[in-house]
Structure formats: C-alpha cells, structure tokens
Amino acid sequence: MKKLLLALSILALATPVFAQNGYVGLFADGDHSDCDIYLSGGFMPFDLWIWFTHPLGVQAAEYKVVAPAYVILSTVTTNPEISVTLGDVVNGISVAFYGCNVGWAWTQRVSCYLTGAGPGYVLIDKRPEVAAIQLCSCEVGFPIYPATVLNHLAIGQACAIATEESSWGAIKSLF
Secondary structure, three states: OHHHHHHHHHHHHHHHHHHOOEEEEEEOOOOOOOOEEOOOOOOEEEEEEEEEEOOOOEEEEEEEEEOOOOEEEEEEEEOOOEEEEEEEOOOEEEEEEEEEEOOOEEEEEEEEEEOOOOOEEEEEEOOOOOOOOEEEEOOOOOOEEEEEEEEOEEEOOOOOOOOOHHHHHHHHOOO
C-alpha cells in the first residue's frame, strides 16, 4: 500500500512537468511520418500537414507557416473537428477544436506546389501577435503552453527531428 501511495504521489507531482511540453510538426502525409519532399520534376504537387500533440490533449493552437519562394501554398483544408478558425496559415492563425484531442491532432492540410529543388524548409513559426507557437491543453481552465517545434518540412534534403536532450525524454513519453 505504501508503494502504491508513493507511486501516485510521484505521478501527481510529475504531471505538471510533463504538461509543459507540447509539440508541433510539419509533415507531407496524413500519418505524420514523412517530413521531407524531393522535386520529381516540373510543377510538383504535395500536401503539407500541420500536427500538434500534448500529453494532456490539444484544445486549440496558434501559429503561421512560412514557405520559401519556390513553394506555392494553395488550398487549405481545415480539420472538420475544428470549430473556430481566425486568420490564415500564412499571416497567422488561431484554431479551436470542438473537443479535446488526445495524441496527435492535425489542424490544416495545405495543398502546395513545389517549383524548385531546394534545399530548404517550409517552417512553422509564431503568429506576429504572440510570443511563441502556442497550444491550449485540455486541462481544467485550458492553460496555454508554448509548442516545441519537432520538425519543419524539409525540401530536397533529409528531415531533421529535434533531439535536444532536454526534450527527448518528453518526446519519447508521447509514444
């Protein structure tokens, strides 16, 4: 019984530490597994998926997408689970889901066209009005946390996943 109480106490104290870490990544697929693209010739279409995760769920997010001149951002498809969208992905956007999303949640899928081979990145960045890329967790009161960039979408080069020692344990704890 003492061991159970000790374990529960440690879990209760550790939860706020994990709650601080939210992540965002840009991917070329709906499974959030492919984070690089290569020009196969001409005016090449591809999809850009924006994914967020937080150990306690995702309720809302704020960000913008920055693309190099040789990437044309076209049609934006918003996740049907999003109830409110303010702004746009290029100038800065805020989105809120109808309910809590546990695990990875995509916010938008942007149809794009690649007109150059790179190398470069499609970046995710903060909205001009806020201090960081942000997400709102599903905790009581819906607190706002900065979202650590897990990866940008690499063009003409291999994708690099963030592996800083301080965040790696938190990333591994998500799986």
